Amino acid sequence: MGVHDAKDPMVPDGEVNAIDTDYQIGQDNIELKIGPFGLDIHNRVFLISAISVVAFVILTVVFQSQVEPLFTQIRNWLTGNLGWFFISAANIFVLLCLFLIVSPLGKVRLGGTEAKPDFSYLSWFSMLFAAGMGIGLMFFAVSEPLSHFSSSLGGVAGEVGARTDWAPLGAAAGDPLAAERLAMAATIFHWGLHPWAIYAVIALSLALFSFNKGLPLTMRSVFYPLLGERVWGWPGHFIDILAVFATLFGLATSLGYGASQAAAGLEYLFDIPGGVTTQVVLIFAITIIALISVIAGLEAGVKRLSQVNMVMAVMLMLFVILVGPTLAIFTGFFSNLAAYFQNLPALSNPIAREDSNFASGWTAFYWAWWISWSPFVGMFIARVSRGRTVREFMISVLLIPSAACVLWMTVFGSTAISQFVSGYSAAADAALPLQLFLSLEALPLVQITSFIAIILVVVFFITSSDSGSLVIDTIAAGGKVNAPTPQRVFWCTFEGVIAIVLLLGGGLAALQAMAVSTGFPFTIVLLVACVAVLKGLASEPRS
Numbered sequence: 001m002g003v004h005d006a007k008d009p010m011v012p013d014g015e016v017n018a019i020d021t022d023y024q025i026g027q028d029n030i031e032l033k034i035g036p037f038g039l040d041i042h043n044r045v046f047l048i049s050a051i052s053v054v055a056f057v058i059l060t061v062v063f064q065s066q067v068e069p070l071f072t073q074i075r076n077w078l079t080g081n082l083g084w085f086f087i088s089a090a091n092i093f094v095l096l097c098l099f100l101i102v103s104p105l106g107k108v109r110l111g112g113t114e115a116k117p118d119f120s121y122l123s124w125f126s127m128l129f130a131a132g133m134g135i136g137l138m139f140f141a142v143s144e145p146l147s148h149f150s151s152s153l154g155g156v157a158g159e160v161g162a163r164t165d166w167a168p169l170g171a172a173a174g175d176p177l178a179a180e181r182l183a184m185a186a187t188i189f190h191w192g193l194h195p196w197a198i199y200a201v202i203a204l205s206l207a208l209f210s211f212n213k214g215l216p217l218t219m220r221s222v223f224y225p226l227l228g229e230r231v232w233g234w235p236g237h238f239i240d241i242l243a244v245f246a247t248l249f250g251l252a253t254s255l256g257y258g259a260s261q262a263a264a265g266l267e268y269l270f271d272i273p274g275g276v277t278t279q280v281v282l283i284f285a286i287t288i289i290a291l292i293s294v295i296a297g298l299e300a301g302v303k304r305l306s307q308v309n310m311v312m313a314v315m316l317m318l319f320v321i322l323v324g325p326t327l328a329i330f331t332g333f334f335s336n337l338a339a340y341f342q343n344l345p346a347l348s349n350p351i352a353r354e355d356s357n358f359a360s361g362w363t364a365f366y367w368a369w370w371i372s373w374s375p376f377v378g379m380f381i382a383r384v385s386r387g388r389t390v391r392e393f394m395i396s397v398l399l400i401p402s403a404a405c406v407l408w409m410t411v412f413g414s415t416a417i418s419q420f421v422s423g424y425s426a427a428a429d430a431a432l433p434l435q436l437f438l439s440l441e442a443l444p445l446v447q448i449t450s451f452i453a454i455i456l457v458v459v460f461f462i463t464s465s466d467s468g469s470l471v472i473d474t475i476a477a478g479g480k481v482n483a484p485t486p487q488r489v490f491w492c493t494f495e496g497v498i499a500i501v502l503l504l505g506g507g508l509a510a511l512q513a514m515a516v517s518t519g520f521p522f523t524i525v526l527l528v529a530c531v532a533v534l535k536g537l538a539s540e541p542r543s
Contacts (some may be wrong), residue, residue: 044237046476046487049244053494060501068506075365075513078520083364087350089523090367093197094348096530097394100204105534106391107542110204111211117387126310127384128400135258135460137191137408138453142439143432144190144362145413146420148183150428151358176421180414181339184332187413188340189347190362191405193398195370200397201526202378204390205533211386212540216479219243219375219525225535226528239525240475243375246522247475248495249514250372251468255499256511257433258461259283264433265454269447274433276507280500286458287496290465294488305466309459316452317411323443324415332414333407340406365512368519371526376464376471383481390537415439465495 060067079086100106109115117124205222215221220236227235259279266282267274293305321329347363385393416439420428427438440449469492470481476491477483502510 044234045240045244045478048237049241049248049476050490052245053248053498057494057497057501060505064505068510071502071506071510071513075509075516076360078368078513078516079360079364082520083360084350086364086367086371086519086523087348087359089371089527090194090198091348091350092527092530093201094193096534097197097200097398100390100537101394104542105537106389106394108208108212108390108537108540109542110207110388110390110393111386113541115211115387119384124384124388125396125400128381128396134464135254135261135457137405138436138457138460139257139261139433140187140191141409141412142416142427142435144187145183145409146416146428146435147432148186149179149417149420151183176417180332180417180421181335182343183417184336184410184413185339185343186347186358186362187409188336188406189344190366191409192340192402194348194367196398196402198367198370198374198526199377199381199401200394201530201533202374203381203385203397204393205529205536206379207382207385207393208533208536208540210382210479213536217379217382217481218475218479219529221479222529222532222536225532225539242518242522242525243475244472246372246518247375247468247472248491248498249511249518250369251376251464251495252499252502253369253511253515254373254464255283255461255495256503256508258457258464259286259499259503260508261433261436262454262457262461264431265437265450265457268434268437269450269454276503279503283496283499283503286461287465287493290462290469290492290496291489293462293466294469294492295485305459306463309456309463312452312456312459316449316456317408319445319449320411320415320440320443324411325418328418329411329414333410336410336414337406365516368516368523369512370519371523372515372519374522374526375475376468379471379474380467412436412439415443465492468492468495 119127202222206217206219209215209221209224210217213221213224215224218240219242220231220239223236223239224231230236231239256279259282260274262282263272263274263278266272266278272278381397385397388396416427416435419439419442424442426441427435430438436453437450440446440453443449469488472491472495473483473487474481477487498514499511502514506513
């Protein structure tokens with residue numbers, strides 16, 4: 001796109017263009033060439049973000065003993081006092097998506113009325129499915145359903161010694177079938193429509209203002225209908241800096257979960273101590289591999305790794321379906337969906353939720369984590385969705401990945417719960433990172449499946465770090481998607497460094513605290529973006 005062919009986002013097709021976006025962004029970019037290395041950075045966004053990240057790492061290392069209780073307090077205060085805010089915001093995102101499906105605005109085509117999809121339905125659905133897979137699904141596929149099952153089965157009677165905070169969903173004490181339905185309903189709630197609505201809103205916003213309005217692929221562009229030319233100034237800088245922090249700490253949280261699970265798997269298979277030292281070594285080693293993938297490039301690196309990982313994930317899932325409780329899994333998929341929709345009003349109610357521990361400890365953290373991840377997943381979805389109508393986009397982004405997550409959670413969650421009910425309690429009694437491996441232990445070929453699970457976690461780690469560094473660098477480079485490799489190397493390196501220092505400075509609690517801390521202000525950004533995207537869609541012709 002040349003200096004004079006960027007399209008005014010508020011001017012319909014065919015009218016005079018009034019915005020010089022390349023010029024506006026270019027004025028704040030620094031381009032340097034030093035030997036074989038090059039830089040192309042947005043000087044304010046990159047410098048402030050980079051300096052803040054380096055300072056955070058140094059302070060966390062220097063004051064390691066002091067920051068652990070601080071991180072815990074931050075997480076507990078935000079989730080305990082602002083749980084209603086996170087739940088309400090996620091509800092708004094779902095309602096906006098549903099509105100766009102039935103609204104005339106759903107006829108707007110991403111890329112303009114003449115735009116054609118870049119990918120076939122099969123390829124597009126495959127990539128949406130791939131976006132729904134990640135370290136979180138590996139970590140929580142067994143641990144979350146089992147945790148909720150113990151809580152709901154314990155209910156009033158407290159037979160499993162679990163929390164008694166499930167009042168909004170009804171009592172299931174002593175009834176394993178009812179407890180399983182409640183457990184799976186809560187799990188699907190955290191991995192279904194709400195998180196994908198968060199991703200859909202930001203993906204639609206980025207796609208609309210990049211493909212239809214000709215603006216850079218960065219968060220500030222979404223706010224042009226509200227801020228006008230001020231998006232090129234400090235209001236826009238602030239929005240992009242928040243997006244960098246949110247993505248960085250959201251990714252660090254995922255990397256921490258991945259390291260803890262991979263370490264638990266190595267201890268289970270090879271008796272390698274799975275403590276913090278092993279987790280730090282894992283993050284260091286896998287970050288090196290991710291850097292090699294970054295240098296190799298998107299096509300040779302992350303794309304091939306993602307394809308291999310998806311095949312392995314599907315093979316593992318099919319294996320569990322075939323050798324596990326096959327009938328329970330097939331029937332459970334539909335009954336779990338029914339339980340999810342039946343309990344959805346109670347689960348998504350921010351006011352009447354009496355299950356305060358569950359609402360703050362699970363739901364509020366999840367929503368903040370998903371929101372901190374949203375620039376990462378949203379930008380990926382946006383880049384593969386040109387040519388789709390808004391209605392087509394919303395239906396697909398909400399339903400396809402949600403269905404994939406429901407299937408994955410049903411396969412592994414229902415299997416683990418069936419094992420528990422049958423008398424095998426090893427997985428339920430283990431620490432969360434180990435529960436997947438102990439559930440696989442009750443199935444044939446445990447050495448092979450556990451090794452595959454470790455490989456899956458590691459490769460998800462690599463692809464998340466590689467893709468995440470691309471997204472962060474795109475934002476820090478003013479929306480340029482082909483910025484020099486050294487910049488991605490910088491962000492990829494510091495993703496690993498932040499995960500390490502947070503593990504040393506408080507473990508998973510510290511990781512969760514930073515995800516929630518950056519997710520909170522970015523939630524406000526996304527709520528305002530809802531208004532901006534509606535204004536942007538209203539000015540578009542409909543196909």
